[in-house]
Amino acid sequence: MLKDELELGKAIAFAQKLVDATSKLVAHIHISYVVLPPKTINEVLVGGERCAEYPVKTEAFLRNLGPMFSYISAWNYNKCKKTEECKLVIDSFGSKETTAWRELTRSSDISVVSHGDEVHPLISYADIVAFLTDAKLYDTKQSLSIENLENIWAGVFDVKCRYIDVTRIRKIKWLNEKEIDIREYMLKPTVFFISDDPDRVGVNDINEKPKAIEKKSKRLMELTSVRDAITFAAVRGYSFRFYDPYQDEKYVCDGDTIVYAGNKSKELSEYLADHFEVKIFRARDIKSEIKGLHDN
Numbered sequence: 001m002l003k004d005e006l007e008l009g010k011a012i013a014f015a016q017k018l019v020d021a022t023s024k025l026v027a028h029i030h031i032s033y034v035v036l037p038p039k040t041i042n043e044v045l046v047g048g049e050r051c052a053e054y055p056v057k058t059e060a061f062l063r064n065l066g067p068m069f070s071y072i073s074a075w076n077y078n079k080c081k082k083t084e085e086c087k088l089v090i091d092s093f094g095s096k097e098t099t100a101w102r103e104l105t106r107s108s109d110i111s112v113v114s115h116g117d118e119v120h121p122l123i124s125y126a127d128i129v130a131f132l133t134d135a136k137l138y139d140t141k142q143s144l145s146i147e148n149l150e151n152i153w154a155g156v157f158d159v160k161c162r163y164i165d166v167t168r169i170r171k172i173k174w175l176n177e178k179e180i181d182i183r184e185y186m187l188k189p190t191v192f193f194i195s196d197d198p199d200r201v202g203v204n205d206i207n208e209k210p211k212a213i214e215k216k217s218k219r220l221m222e223l224t225s226v227r228d229a230i231t232f233a234a235v236r237g238y239s240f241r242f243y244d245p246y247q248d249e250k251y252v253c254d255g256d257t258i259v260y261a262g263n264k265s266k267e268l269s270e271y272l273a274d275h276f277e278v279k280i281f282r283a284r285d286i287k288s289e290i291k292g293l294h295d296n
Contacts, residue, residue, distance in 0.1 A: 001221070002014060002015070002131075015128045015129075015131060018128060019128070019129065019156065023157055026125075028157060029126075029157045029158070030073075030076075030080070030162070031130075031133070031159065031162075032072065032073040032161075032162060034062065034163065034164045034165075034172075035164070035165045036058055036061070036165065037058075038057075038059050041058050043055040043056060043057050043058055044058060046061070047176060047177070048175065050178075051177055065172070067094040068094070068095040068172070069093070070090045070091040070116075071095065071101060071110075071112075072098075072100055074088045075104040075171075075172075076162055076164060077162075079162070085109075086109075087109045087111060088104075089113060089116070089122055089123060090110055090116070090123075091120075091123045091127070092116060092182065092239075093112070093180075094179070094180075095179070096176065096178060096179055096180065097176055098171065098173065099175065100171045105185070110185050111185060111186075111187045112185045112186050113186075113239050114240060114241045115239065115241065118234070119230055120234070133152065133153075137152065140152070146161040146163070149161050183250060188238075188253065188256070189236075189238050189239070189257060190233075190238055190239040190240065190241055190251065190257070191230075191232060191236075191239070191256070192241050192248065192257070193229050193240070193241070193259050193260075194258060194259070194261070194268055195242075195262060195265055195283070196261060196263065196264050220242065223283075224287075225286065228283075229283070229286050232259075232286050232289055232293070233257075235290065243258075249272070252272055253276060255277065256276065256279075258272060258279070258281070259280075259281050259283055259286050260282065261282070266282075
C-alpha cells in the first residue's frame with residue numbers, strides 16, 4: 001500500500017523515517033532466509049505422507065515458499081528462543097502441511113492475522129523493516145548474508161539472523177497435499193468485506209471461482225470503503241478478510257463484523273447473521289464507525 005500511495009523512492013524514505021523514530025522501542029529483529037542454490041541442488045523431494053513422494057524443481061520450490069514464509073520465519077525464530085515464553089503473531093499464509101508448522105503449533109502460543117500487514121501494527125512494522133532491509137542491500141549492492149544484514153542495521157537494531165539450508169529443508173517441505181487450516185489460530189474478531197461487482201458477470205456469486213476472487217480483492221483495495229473497513233479492523237485490533245464463499249463461512253463466528261456493498265452481498269450478510277451474532281454495516285457507513293472510535 002505504501003508503494004502504491006507514494007511510489008518506491010518515497011516509500012523507502014517514509015520507511016526509514018518510521019524506523020528512525022521507533023527503533024529504540026524494538027528489543028531486536030530476527031531475520032530468516034533460505035540458502036538453496038539451484039545449481040547445486042536441482043530439486044526437492046516433497047510429499048510422501050498419504051501421497052506419493054515426488055520431486056519439485058528448486059526454483060519452483062523456492063517460489064512456493066513465499067506464501068508460506070510468515071510461519072516459517074516464526075518457526076525459525078522459535079528454534080532460537082526455546083526458553084523464551086511469548087506470543088507469536090503471524091501474518092496469514094497459504095501452505096500445505098509441513099513439519100515446521102506442526103512443531104510450531106505444538107510448542108508456541110500463536111495467533112494468525114488475516115491481512116496482518118495492513119491491520120496489525122507489529123506485523124506491518126516487521127513487513128516495513130523487511131522491505132527496507134531489501135532496499136538497503138540492493139542500494140549498496142550487497143549479497144544476502146548474516147554479516148551484511150548485521151552491518152546495514154548496526155547502531156539501529158540488535159539483529160539476529162538464522163538461515164535455513166539444505167540440512168533443514170526436510171522441516172519446511174510440504175508433506176502432503178492437504179492445506180493448513182488456520183481456523184484454530186485465527187485472530188478474532190474478524191471484519192469480512194463482501195461486495196457485489198456489477199461490472200463483471202459472476203463475480204461475488206456463490207459459485208464464484210477462486211481466481212476471480214483473488215483478482216477482485218486486488219481491485220477492491222483501491223476503494224475508499226475497503227480502506228475504511230481495513231482502518232476499522234486495525235483500530236479495533238481485528239483481522240480483515242475479503243469474504244470467499246468457497247471457504248470463509250467456516251471462519252465466521254459470533255462477534256465478527258460484516259461490511260457489505262450491493263444487494264447480493266446484503267442478502268449473504270443477512271444469511272450469515274441468521275447463523276451468528278455478527279454486526280453488519282453498509283460499506284458507506286463504516287466511515288462513521290471509524291469516526292466514533294477516534295472520538296472515544
